[in-house]
Amino acid sequence: MTAPALATRRYGLGAGLAGAALNYFKYWMLAAAVLCFAVPLLIAQYAGIELSAWYYAVNAGKWFTAFVGGGFVFTLLPQMIAAGLTRRELAAAMGVFGVLWSLALGAVGLAGLFAERAYYGAFGWSQGIDATSGIAPIGSAADTAAFAAYLPLLFLAYFAAGTVIGVASYRWEHAGWLLLVPVLPVVFGLDVALYSTEPVGPGWIGFLGRFIDEWGRGPLAAAIVLATAVLAVAARRLLIDVPLRSKQA
Amino acid sequence: MSLSVTLRDVSLRYGAEAALTGIDLDLEAGKIYGLLGRNGAGKTSLLSLVAAFRKPSTGRILVGGEPVWENASVVSRVALIREGGDFDDTETVKATIESGSIRPSFDTEYAYKLADRFELPLKKRVSALSRGKRSVLAAVCGLAARADLTMFDEVHLGMDAPTRDAFYKELLAEYLERPHTVVLSTHLIDEVANYLEEVVIVDRGRILQHADIEAFQGMGATLTGPAAAVDALGLDALAEQRLGGTKSITVASALDADTRERAAAAGIEIGPVGLQDLFIHLTDPNRNGA
The missing domain is CATH 3.40.50.300 (P-loop containing nucleotide triphosphate hydrolases)
Structure with a gap:
């Protein structure tokens, strides 16, 4: 590998990780899609359909994304450093990975919402979300697009949150996971506030969202960008001088 | 490179x-x-x-x-x-x-x-x-x-x-x-x-x-020969092995000319020190200066 290739391998690694992760989890996503389209059909035999099943899948995907960010960095850190990568290169690779993964899942989320919209429309069902003020239909095609437009950003926020916790857990073997305490309520709260709803997960974690859900989507999106940037910087800072653990005999 | x-x-x-x-x-x-x-x-x-x-x-x-x-x-x-x-x-x-x-x-x-x-x-x-x-x-x-x-x-x-x-x-x-x-x-x-x-x-x-x-190998020596002759040299052995009447000892210091002559005269073979024996000696916690 020449010097220029060495200088850019971090980006190739990040893209490779995103591709490998999407390939690895493609059947999980396919299974989620099948469930989201099959379950409403079953429920419709007994009750009316008012809620978007896909929205629940997308929300589960956010938690899953946090696990992917945290799990990958926790696992890759010793492996990649031992393979001659610097911590800075790994941090950059994780950044590329997070952005590509979030864009891809955002696109899957958007496509699923539109497919579901057509599917629900064919059966005359209502595609809504369980908002704090009751069940709220997502709305027109433009509303659906606007609704889904924030998904890549939210996936990225969850990815950054998971990565911070993953690096911290490697760095401080017994205490790193405690970063869950400040990180999760912030990210979950912003998610709660953005959609004025409770994403899948323990509702009490998103209590911070109750104080800011009147801000409107623009300021909230800006707050999510800021939170994501802070989390990315924190993850990089924790990673940049982390020692590799001693091997257990 | x-x-x-x-x-x-x-x-x-x-x-x-x-x-x-x-x-x-x-x-x-x-x-x-x-x-x-x-x-x-x-x-x-x-x-x-x-x-x-x-x-x-x-x-x-x-x-x-x-x-x-x-x-x-x-x-x-x-x-x-x-x-x-x-x-x-x-x-x-x-x-x-x-x-x-x-x-x-x-x-x-x-x-x-x-x-x-x-x-x-x-x-x-x-x-x-x-x-x-x-x-x-x-x-x-x-x-x-x-x-x-x-x-x-x-x-x-x-x-x-x-x-x-x-x-x-x-x-x-x-x-x-x-x-x-x-x-x-x-x-x-x-x-x-x-x-x-x-x-x-x-x-x-x-x-x-x-x-x-x-x-390292010159920091000591291995002497092998008749047990009585080896013992007669009066050297401080790091390790020793005995097989019948033959004895082999490892010492952690270079042999002086006189000792070499006496050993040769007694039919004792002198070889390089085993690295492991020397290592054990050098890292002995009870060794002065280690």
Whole structure:
């Protein structure tokens, strides 16, 4: 590998990780899609359909994304450093990975919402979300697009949150996971506030969202960008001088 | 191109505990070094610093004349292989080998050739490998890294004797084909002694000795002959063996001319000291000045 290739391998690694992760989890996503389209059909035999099943899948995907960010960095850190990568290169690779993964899942989320919209429309069902003020239909095609437009950003926020916790857990073997305490309520709260709803997960974690859900989507999106940037910087800072653990005999 | 290693006043602390103190060390490029030390002496800590697995508490570490810490052009040419390897246990052997290609010099074809030779099951998950096979996988990845500075930290401990022998031979063949700097950290001293050009002994976080192998062998001697004659020399033996009327002793000091003459006259054969015996003597906690 020449010097220029060495200088850019971090980006190739990040893209490779995103591709490998999407390939690895493609059947999980396919299974989620099948469930989201099959379950409403079953429920419709007994009750009316008012809620978007896909929205629940997308929300589960956010938690899953946090696990992917945290799990990958926790696992890759010793492996990649031992393979001659610097911590800075790994941090950059994780950044590329997070952005590509979030864009891809955002696109899957958007496509699923539109497919579901057509599917629900064919059966005359209502595609809504369980908002704090009751069940709220997502709305027109433009509303659906606007609704889904924030998904890549939210996936990225969850990815950054998971990565911070993953690096911290490697760095401080017994205490790193405690970063869950400040990180999760912030990210979950912003998610709660953005959609004025409770994403899948323990509702009490998103209590911070109750104080800011009147801000409107623009300021909230800006707050999510800021939170994501802070989390990315924190993850990089924790990673940049982390020692590799001693091997257990 | 081989890489040299320079450490200047390097120390490493784990909290309040000093793992290494005041380390000054120069390793020339293109040689095979043995890194010896008792358990907890600081061998792994020292190698971890050279490979930038850890940052030193104080001091300077240069590899190939450049600082090693977070230096992509240097660390990409340095391989530290720890016992058991730094692998993702959920991956297959094949995926683990292929992940090595992040290193510019990694030779995947050679890795598969070695995997075949050492009978590594490519489809098996790393977590399902025996300790021995895991050691082999680590060694394969280390050899195939084709790094300019390759350090094996007790990698061969899990291997059985024939596999270790094959590993040493492959290591030597690779070294002859592509001269580079090799550091072997091991407790199996006598097994590797013939491959080493220089030896570094670490003891209680400090460099105790660093010399070429001949200098070490000249630090003592082995005397073998009739037991009574050997005893009559009155030497302080580090180790001794007896078989019938024949006795062999190891001494940790160079023999003076008079002793050599008396030994020769008594039919005693004088040979070089075993590195392991010397190591045991030098790192004896009860030894003055150690």
